[in-house]
Amino acid sequence: MSNSDKLRSAAEQLGPDGLSDLRSRAAENFGTTGFPTTRMEDWKYTDLSIASDISVAALDDFRVDLPPSYEIPDIEAHWLIISNGSPQVGGLSAIDGVDIALLSEADVDLQFDLPLADLNLALLSDGLKLTVNAGVNVDKPVGLLFFDDADTDSLVSQGRVIIDVQKGASVQVIEFHTTRGDARKYANVFVDLNIEDNARVDYARLQARDLSAVQTARLSVAAGRDATLRHFALDTGGKLVRNDLVIDIAKTGADVEFNGLYLADAGQHVDNHTRVDHRVGPAHSKQEYRGIIKGRAVWNGKAVVHEGADGTDAQQANHNLLMSERAEINAKPELEIYAEDVKCSHGTTVGQLDENAVFYLRTRCLDEEQARRLMTHAFAMGVAHRCPIDACTTWVDSHVEDALNALVAEDAK
Amino acid sequence: MLDIKNLSASVGGAEILHDLSLSVGTGEVHAIMGPNGSGKSTLAQVIAGRDDYEVTGGSVTLDGEDLLDLDPEERAREGVFLGFQYPVEIPGVNNAYLLKAAVNAQRAHRGLDEIDAFEFLKLAKEKMALLGMDQKFLNRGVNEGFSGGEKKRNEILQMAMLEPRLAILDETDSGLDIDALKAVAHGVNALRSPERSIVLVTHYQRLLDYIQPDHVHVLSGGKIVRSGDKTLATELEERGYDWLKEAANG
Numbered sequence: 048m049s050n051s052d053k054l055r056s057a058a059e060q061l062g063p064d065g066l067s068d069l070r071s072r073a074a075e076n077f078g079t080t081g082f083p084t085t086r087m088e089d090w091k092y093t094d095l096s097i098a099s100d101i102s103v104a105a106l107d108d109f110r111v112d113l114p115p116s117y118e119i120p121d122i123e124a125h126w127l128i129i130s131n132g133s134p135q136v137g138g139l140s141a142i143d144g145v146d147i148a149l150l151s152e153a154d155v156d157l158q159f160d161l162p163l164a165d166l167n168l169a170l171l172s173d174g175l176k177l178t179v180n181a182g183v184n185v186d187k188p189v190g191l192l193f194f195d196d197a198d199t200d201s202l203v204s205q206g207r208v209i210i211d212v213q214k215g216a217s218v219q220v221i222e223f224h225t226t227r228g229d230a231r232k233y234a235n236v237f238v239d240l241n242i243e244d245n246a247r248v249d250y251a252r253l254q255a256r257d258l259s260a261v262q263t264a265r266l267s268v269a270a271g272r273d274a275t276l277r278h279f280a281l282d283t284g285g286k287l288v289r290n291d292l293v294i295d296i297a298k299t300g301a302d303v304e305f306n307g308l309y310l311a312d313a314g315q316h317v318d319n320h321t322r323v324d325h326r327v328g329p330a331h332s333k334q335e336y337r338g339i340i341k342g343r344a345v346w347n348g349k350a351v352v353h354e355g356a357d358g359t360d361a362q363q364a365n366h367n368l369l370m371s372e373r374a375e376i377n378a379k380p381e382l383e384i385y386a387e388d389v390k391c392s393h394g395t396t397v398g399q400l401d402e403n404a405v406f407y408l409r410t411r412c413l414d415e416e417q418a419r420r421l422m423t424h425a426f427a428m429g430v431a432h433r434c435p436i437d438a439c440t441t442w443v444d445s446h447v448e449d450a451l452n453a454l455v456a457e458d459a460k
Numbered sequence: 461m462l463d464i465k466n467l468s469a470s471v472g473g474a475e476i477l478h479d480l481s482l483s484v485g486t487g488e489v490h491a492i493m494g495p496n497g498s499g500k501s502t503l504a505q506v507i508a509g510r511d512d513y514e515v516t517g518g519s520v521t522l523d524g525e526d527l528l529d530l531d532p533e534e535r536a537r538e539g540v541f542l543g544f545q546y547p548v549e550i551p552g553v554n555n556a557y558l559l560k561a562a563v564n565a566q567r568a569h570r571g572l573d574e575i576d577a578f579e580f581l582k583l584a585k586e587k588m589a590l591l592g593m594d595q596k597f598l599n600r601g602v603n604e605g606f607s608g609g610e611k612k613r614n615e616i617l618q619m620a621m622l623e624p625r626l627a628i629l630d631e632t633d634s635g636l637d638i639d640a641l642k643a644v645a646h647g648v649n650a651l652r653s654p655e656r657s658i659v660l661v662t663h664y665q666r667l668l669d670y671i672q673p674d675h676v677h678v679l680s681g682g683k684i685v686r687s688g689d690k691t692l693a694t695e696l697e698e699r700g701y702d703w704l705k706e707a708a709n710g
Contacts, residue, residue: 407548409532410508410541411558411618412565421561425552425601 051078053106058169060111065151066171073168080162092345092377093289093318098261101233102166104201111172116196120223123438124190131195132204132234133172144183144216150174155209163263167205167235174207179246181213188219188249188438191238195260197230206236212246214271219436222252225284226260233261244271244298249278249435255446256284258315265291270330273300277435280307280336281443282317283450289318297326306433307336310450311344313371318345321363325351328386329358337430338367339423340374341454349381350391357388367397368426370454420455427451461486461657462507462626467518469506475516476502478682484626484675487654491668491693492661494679495701500661501545503679504630508542509535522626536562537569539625543615543632545661549603555614556598559584559621566622587620591647609640616647627651628659633667645670665697680705 048056054077058070082099083090115130125142128135134149141147150157153176157168179185193206212218220240226232234256242248256262262285270276282288294303303323311317323332338344350361367376380393400422408418427447434443462484469477476499484490494500506513507520509532520527527535550558564574575583588595591613603611612632619627629648633641648671652658660667668676668690676692677684678701685704686692696704 401548404548404550406510406532407544407550408553408558410536410544411562412533412536412569412622413558413561414533414565415531417561417565421553421558422550425550429552 050103050106053103053109054078054169057106057109060109061170061172064173066168066173069157069168070171073165077162077165077169080165083162089320093287093316095263095287095289097287098233098235098263101201101231101261102203104231105203105233108200116227117192117194118227119192120190120225120442122188122190122221122223122442124188124221126190126192127175128192128194129175129206129208131197131202132170132206134175142185142189144180144185145189145218146178146180148176150176150207150209163235163265164237167207167237170203171205171207174209176209177211179210179212179216179218182215183218184216185218188221188436190221190223193222193224193234193236194226195232195234195256196227197232198228199230201230202232204232204234206234207238209239211241212243212248214243215245216243217247219249219438220251221436221439222250222266224252224254224256224262224264226257229259231259231261232256234264236262236264238264238266240266240268242268242270242274242276245273246271247275250276251434251436251439252278252280252290253439253443253446254280254282254284254288254290256288258284258286258312260285261287263289265293268292268294268303270294270296270298270301270303272298274298274302276301276303276305278303278305279434280305280319281431281434281447282307282309282319283446285315285317287316290320292319292321294321294323294332295326296324296330296332299327299329301330303331304333306334306430308427308430308447309336309338309344310427310447310454311338311340311342312454313341313373315342316344320345320347320349322349323351323361324353325356325359325361325386326353328356328389329360330356331360333362335364335366335430337365337426338376339427339451339454340367340369340376341371343375345377347379347381348393350383352382352384352386352389352391354385356386359386359389359391361389361391363393365395366426368423369397369399416455420451423451423455424448461488461523462659463519463521465519467506467520468516469502469513470516471502471513476513476682477506479518480679480683482677482684484657484659486657488674489652489658489660489671490675490677491673492659492677492679493663493665493693493696495705496663498679499682500663500679501630504542504628504659504661507628508532508540533565536622537566541619541622541624541627543612543619543627543629545631545634547603547611547615549601549606551601551604553602555600555602556584558602559598559618562618563621584621587617590620590650591617592643593617608635609637609643612636612640612644613647616644616651620647620651624656626657626659628661630661631663632660633662633664641667642670665693668693678704
């Protein structure tokens with residue numbers, strides 16, 4: 048059987064249900080396109096052949112009935128569980144003001160414009176649709192737990208969530224990615240977030256997968272009139288990680304701010320692509336990503352100010368700390384401006400710790416390792432403190448500290 | 461206290477200090493003056509342990525202990541304090557955190573327990589009052605966004621907290637207006653003690669109007685070309701440095 052046939056067969060095994068037609072269409076599409084390759088500009092530095100290898104191995108012995116497995120993180124939230132790609136209906140707790148439905152039972156319009164979206168649909172056992180009702184202020188964060196567990200057989204999992212935040216509502220969303228088990232895992236996750244007029248979303252994407260895991264994830268945001276988004280992304284895990292954050296501003300007054308911190312140890316590859324489309328003005332977007340790198344990282348931040356989007360204010364910054372001579376960063380800010388009256392800025396830096404500051408701290412009695420650790424920590428926390436969800440703060444602080452200690456400690460060896 | 465014998469040091473192959481000797485007795489305040497490029501800052505940095513400079517000869521001892529063998533943090537814990545000409549801004553590192561970490565590293569070196577949080581705050585507030593510093597500086601990033609005067613006061617605050625045996629203050633007067641200069645001088649004078657030696661590195665005599673030195677040395681071309689009492693500083697202010705450079709070369 049060819050790989051396309053295996054994909055079609057797997058898609059069939061997942062039905063029959065309300066998604067059957069979509070799955071078979073998506074499987075056909077993906078059979079033609081396949082994975083993105085490094086010949087494509089958007090994928091120049093990130094080679095997905097390992098994701099392809101894991102997928103092929105998983106399809107060889109495809110199972111639709113994987114037992115659920117998860118462990119709730121120590122963060123206070125209404126947790127919704129997606130284990131090995133399957134929403135755990137039994138674990139769905141009711142949340143005041145939020146309607147929760149399975150995609151197979153909901154009336155939704157799913158896109159077919161990207162190969163990875165096709166792969167996602169073709170192998171999607173099911174997804175979730177959340178509707179935050181107009182005017183509701185949800186009492187505590189809604190957590191989406193993507194938990195993958197595989198001990199022996201390679202695992203490929205798809206996650207799909209659609210979140211509609213209706214007019215004037217306000218919600219905090221945590222997207223949490225983690226794994227268990229030694230087998231190779233590839234997760235492909237799509238989240239669509241629609242923020243209607245005057246609504247507000249605080250969002251934290253926390254990725255702490257194991258160091259052999261592969262992840263491709265995409266969050267697409269549509270921002271309504273005077274909508275507000277505060278987004279923070281943290282990546283410490285994964286062997287190969289690619290995140291896309293795509294924000295579309297088609298109504299005036301939107302205010303979006305997104306910040307991220309990525310740690311890439313030796314052997315890790317972390318790629319963050321962001322894109323903001325300012326279709327109208329005035330609107331405001333601001334992003335800052337910081338990286339601490341021993342392995343490889345990619346940051347590509349694109350802001351497009353379309354014709355007529357006057358009054359746009361778009362700022363982007365990316366700062367990288369290289370912790371080893373073999374560390375590599377491909378950083379690319381891109382501003383495309385087709386409007387007249389705009390305020391845009393971008394800045395990218397790549398460097399090492401300021402040796403003058405290290406010496407300064409040593410003259411204040413701190414030993415060299417302590418000085419380097421303190422400065423690296425301060426660099427990381429400078430952006431981690433902008434995580435907009437207080438319930439995550441303790442977890443983020445201690446997780447970043449542990450990850451940094453692991454990254455710095457290897458220097459001593 | 462501090463004994464420097466025949467010290468030579470170079471950076472990138474260029475010798476900056478030549479065969480320099482200097483003794484600073486316990487409890488004494490010495491001023492080292494000299495034109496730009498004479499090696500004043502290099503001397504201060506070599507004593508503190510900056511490894512950009514290569515020591516090619518001579519010795520530096522503190523109460524008989526060889527300093528050149530020690531890392532910068534070991535020297536600091538032994539009681540050497542360097543007040544920087546350009547204090548470094550470290551965004552994200554909290555000023556109070558650094559002060560406490562510094563005090564605790566020094567206490568650990570002396571075999572003492574960590575300072576109690578309440579004691580620390582009390583001590584810091586007391587020293588800040590001495591320097592006319594607002595307490596809000598404790599919660600700001602180290603020197604982050606501080607004015608020139610605030611940075612220099614912060615240096616003296618660190619000195620006051622660490623209570624060094626030997627303090628070397630490098631151009632502590634540069635970039636200060638008269639009020640800030642008086643505040644810094646007041647802080648330094650309050651820290652004068654029979655157990656503590658202070659070396660003031662300065663280009664101008666101005667600072668010495670407020671902190672009276674016991675001895676004044678002139679550094680030129682990487683060595684000490686003249687030593688005297690505080691009247692030497694006044695003489696330098698009137699005559700400049702050129703006559704000494706000529707004397708040294710001739």
